[in-house]
Amino acid sequence: MTKTVTIIGAGLSGLVAATELLKTGHHVVMLDQEPAQAIGGQAFWSFGGLFLVNSSLQRKFKVHDSYDLALNDWLGTARFDRLDDEDVWAKKWAEAYIRFAAFEKESYLKSMGIKFAPVLGWAERGGTSAAGHGNSVPRFHITWGTGPGLIEPFVNYCLSHPSFQALLRCGSTRRASVSMPLTIPDLIHFIHWNPSARQAMIIPGLY
Numbered sequence: 001m002t003k004t005v006t007i008i009g010a011g012l013s014g015l016v017a018a019t020e021l022l023k024t025g026h027h028v029v030m031l032d033q034e035p036a037q038a039i040g041g042q043a044f045w046s047f048g049g050l051f052l053v054n055s056s057l058q059r060k061f062k063v064h065d066s067y068d069l070a071l072n073d074w075l076g077t078a079r080f081d082r083l084d085d086e087d088v089w090a091k092k093w094a095e096a097y098i099r100f101a102a103f104e105k106e107s108y109l110k111s112m113g114i115k116f117a118p119v120l121g122w123a124e125r126g127g128t129s130a131a132g133h134g135n136s137v138p139r140f141h142i143t144w145g146t147g148p149g150l151i152e153p154f155v156n157y158c159l160s161h162p163s164f165q166a167l168l169r170c171g172s173t174r175r176a177s178v179s180m181p182l183t184i185p186d187l188i189h190f191i192h193w194n195p196s197a198r199q200a201m202i203i204p205g206l207y
């Protein structure tokens with residue numbers, strides 16, 4: 001069933017969520033307290049360094065990496081010791097994220113048109129053994145074009161999609177009667193009592 005999903009925050013996480021929702025046929029309304037120039041959030045300013053496990057670049061540079069090694073590194077750093085309590089989900093999240101980074105992430109990013117610089121960095125390297133703290137092998141992959149190169153395909157995908165609308169702060173052209181930053185009561189008001197605001201503005205061409 002097609003749904004209209006409201007995403008608060010036009011940073012990278014919001015843009016990726018919007019992209020995936022649009023791909024599966026849903027409508028997306030994206031809200032952000034910042035103007036259109038700030039779309040992409042922190043990721044725009046970032047180095048675009050991405051954690052990948054057993055990537056094609058690592059293999060090319062003969063860096064031997066695997067799901068098991070990366071998980072061992074993560075667990076060695078996190079030292080989860082409350083597995084009967086609050087660490088349960090943290091450990092599950094770590095396992096799921098490393099599974100994604102080892103088996104899906106590179107092909108997913110490449111399917112979005114993202115490329116990598118032929119450089120492999122060694123970030124978050126606390127120790128140098130697999131049992132020590134931090135990454136025991138280089139896993140820091142630099143997006144071609146750094147942060148702007150990382151957000152660009154997601155921004156373009158969303159802005160060119162007919163089922164995407166974004167309401168961003170835009171000086172005098174801001175038409176919705178909400179305060180910025182948005183609060184939950186604002187949103188309830190915005191979504192339920194001001195349906196015309198759903199067409200308030202956007203944005204193709206503003207980015």
Ligand SMILES: Cc1cc2nc3c(=O)[nH]c(=O)nc-3n(C[C@H](O)[C@H](O)[C@H](O)COP(=O)(O)OP(=O)(O)OC[C@H]3O[C@@H](n4cnc5c(N)ncnc54)[C@H](O)[C@@H]3O)c2cc1C
Binds near residue numbers: 040044
């Ligand atoms: C200089 C720099 C370099 C970095 N380098 C790297 C790197 O190399 N590798 C790496 O992995 N990470 C890096 N990071 C971190 C990474 O960029 C961030 O973790 C990531 O971009 C966060 O994305 P996000 O979408 O979760 O949040 P954000 O980018 O913070 O986006 C959140 C959005 O929500 C909006 N918002 C917040 N509150 C409200 C509200 N109440 N109402 C409406 N809108 C709201 C904000 O305006 C913003 O647009 C770097 C960060 C910086 C600043």
